[in-house]
Every structure is written in C-alpha cells, then in structure tokens.
Amino acid sequence: MIDHILIGLARFLVGGRPEWRGTQPSLRQRIYFANHGSHLDTILLWAAIPTRLRPTTHPVAAADYWGKGRLRRSVALDLLNAVLVDRSGGGAASGQDPLAPLEETLERGHSLIIFPEGTRGGEKLPAAFKSGLFRLATRFPQVELVPVYLENMSRAFPRGAFLPVPISCHVRFGAPLYIEGGETKEAFLERAREAIVALAEVN
C-alpha cells in the first residue's frame, strides 16, 4: 500500500519510468550500479525494478543517513528492503568489513543496487568509482553487472534541498558487463564508469 503511494507520488512529480535499453528485467542475479546525485536515486531505481523482482533486489544505503530516525529507517529496511552499510570507516577500526553485508546478500543469491561513487555528486556524469564494485565483481564473477544511468535526479532533488521539485527523471538500464580475466582494478572501474557515461549520452 505505502509503496504504491510512494511510487505514485514519485511518478507524478518526477516521472522516472524505466528505459530498458541494453537488457530486460530478469530473475538472474545482478548488481545494478548507478551514478549517484540525490536521495531520489535509491527510490526511483528501486521503483523501476518490476514488482516481482523487488523482494530479492536490495538497494545498498548509507547507514549514517538511512539508518537514522524511525521513519527513514523504516522506509529503508521495511519498504526498500535495503542493506545498510557503514561508510564512516568506524567499521574497519572495530574489525568489521563494510562490504560484508553486501557479500552475505550476494551469497544468498539475491541482487544488489549500488552507487559505486560512494557519495552523492551533483554533476551530470559520475565521479571516479570506489573499489567496492571491483571486489564484488571479482568475488562473484557469475553475477551480471548492469549499468544504470539516473538522469536529472540531482536536479530534481539536489543535496541539501528540502523538497524535490518536478523535473522529469529517467532510469536507463544498459547492457550487462563482467570482469575480464586479468583486468586490473583501475581498468575495470573505469570501464564500468564509461558504461554509465555512454548511457548518459544516449537520447
């Protein structure tokens, strides 16, 4: 019920209908990775995934934002089915690996939605990727890595804004890629980023 209201409101304000360009919705295990510029990103990308795939598709959300406050926490955990990660580095000091909850999810055979830049930028094109995507791709080579370009979200609801404004947004899915044998971390991360950049230029 609440998910329909949330999706209805988002569609009315900013649209955000999915465009499956390089692939189709599928039950195969996937890591959707996207550029990140707004809190709308998580909600709209999740809403773009067909209902039947949502129970096994988990957005990865920052614990320092989505874990705070009862409402946000409940939206993140109960509604979006999110996996919360600690990006403060405090986890490392306490001997906990911040990627561990992601790996557990993948081991269960579920799919993930991640934002490899690690934080919200305000630009049209994504900044350099953090290494998390490389590690997951190396450890789970059979998982399809699906690039997703999120258009206009950072204009509709930029960092620090109180309310989203109605600007049409698009969620564009590209063709899956895999890590290649012997590919270095830098080369792979750049190739993954380029896949999103290419989607940004499609019209």
Add this chain to the structure above:
Amino acid sequence: MDPTLVTLFIGLITVLAAATLIGQILGRRAESTEARATVDNLNARIRAWWLMVAIFAVAFVFGKIVTLVLFALTSFYCLREFISLTPTKPGDHTALAFAFYVFLPLQYVLIGIDWQSLFSIAIPVYAFLLLPVLAVLRHDTDDFLSRTAKLQWALLLTVYCISHAPALLLLKIPGFENKGVLLLFFLVTVVQASDVLQYIFGKLFGRHKIAPVVSPNKTWEGFVGGGLAATLLGAGLFWITPFTPLQAAGMALAIVLAGFSGGLVLSAVKRSMGAKDWGRMIEGHGGALDRMDSVTYAAPLFFHLVNYFFAA
C-alpha cells in the same frame, strides 16, 4: 451541463468518428513506408484526440472546479517539461519550488475565487520580483540573468498564459452570464482545429516552407488554408458566443494568428535547447507543451480581446 454543450460534444464526436474512419481507410491503402509513417502518426493523433475530448467532457460536466484542476495539471506538466529541458542549477532550487508549489496553484485559486485583479499581476509582478530574490540568496551569480529569464519565461508561458483559458469563466458579459465555458470551448476548438487543419492542408498541398530551420512542417499552403478554414469554423460557431458572425470570424482569426506565433516561438525555444519534442507524454503528439504551444499565445490574447470589447 449546458444543452448547447451537449450539441457541441455530439458534433465533436461525429467529427472524430469520421476522422477515425478515414484514418482506418487510409491505413489500409498506405503502401510506401513513408505513407505508412504519416498515417500511423495521424491515427495516433486521432486516438489522443478521443482521450482529450473525453477529459474535456468530464471537466465541463463537473463544472468550474474540475475545469480549473484540469488546466492546473496541464500547466504543471507543461512547466515540468519546460524546466526539464532547461539547464537549471542547484542555486535555482528554491525559486523552482516556489514556482511549482506556490505560484502555479495560486494562479488557479485566484480564478476560483474570482479575484481578477490579482490574477492579472500575481505572476508578472510578484513572482517575477520574488523568484530572482530567492535565487540570489543562494550566492550563485553564474548565468544569473539567463537563469532568471528562463524560469520567468517558463512560468509566464506555461502557467500565466495557459491560465487565461479557464479565466474566461471569470468574465462578466452582459446577456451572457454563466456561459464562460462556451467561450472556453470556442477558444480550444479554434486553436486545436487550426493546428490540425494546418497540418492536414500542409500534408496535402504544402510546398513552400515558412521557417525551415525552426519548424520544418509549417508551410505557407498549410498556414493559409488551415488558418482560413479554422477562421470559417470559428465564424460558424458564432451562435455559442456573444459575437456576431463577423466578430466571431475576427476573434477566430486573432486566435489562429496568435496560435501560429506561439507554435513558432515555442518551437524555436525547444530547438535552442536541442530537443524535437517537449516530452513523450502523449503518443503521436510529443509532450503536453507540444499541444499547448498555440494556446500559450492564443489564450491571453483572446481573453483580453473579449474582456476589452465585451465584458462589463
């Protein structure tokens, strides 16, 4: 519902039914790929027309409030399309939020409560002065003038201008009380008929392009033929208006010329932003603003002509 409107809608449905039939026949005959594409586009337009007539019928049956809500939503989608194509910066966010959440609803509420004097100046005075203040508070002076101008023009065309169509319900015309809805029908019918007839005349007889760079589909043959046909249609509708047949023809001609200008200017705006259509909302029609571009120019002009010459 006004009995005249029932007659008018029956007329519209007859015309659309005929158009649908012709579209189907043409669809069977079309052989070349090019002809196919043209007929498919025509049929998509006709289908969208059925939907628009249905929405209009609902608005007219349920009266002023529903009509206002319908036009407010139209303004909303047009403003969204305009702003989506316009590069805005984070510094514009508060001004945008005020445009969408304050000035757009306010404009239609003012029509709803019959406050005509404030309706006329809320956007050109208050919004135009306030929005740049909201933007300047964000301390970003890059492209400040052009960012301000873009938002102001977006609000002017999509909210202020379009709101003049339902504002026809405000006008008090002696001997024509509570019939503003018929003026709205007259305006919308003439504007849209002019668009359609210019398109059809252009496809049938079009040779000489008027503005090949801005709007490659507009031809002199289409403009003159379609414009004259729409003017005649307007004259033929004189009996639903407070006008004589000649006055109705004059009003229709003004609507045709304004609508044509609006289409041309908005097309140039669209192209300056590198797009062919404003959006993808209506199949065969592009976005909402692709159908409302003529209305943005025709509605305020028609409103003021009627207000000046006929209102008490």
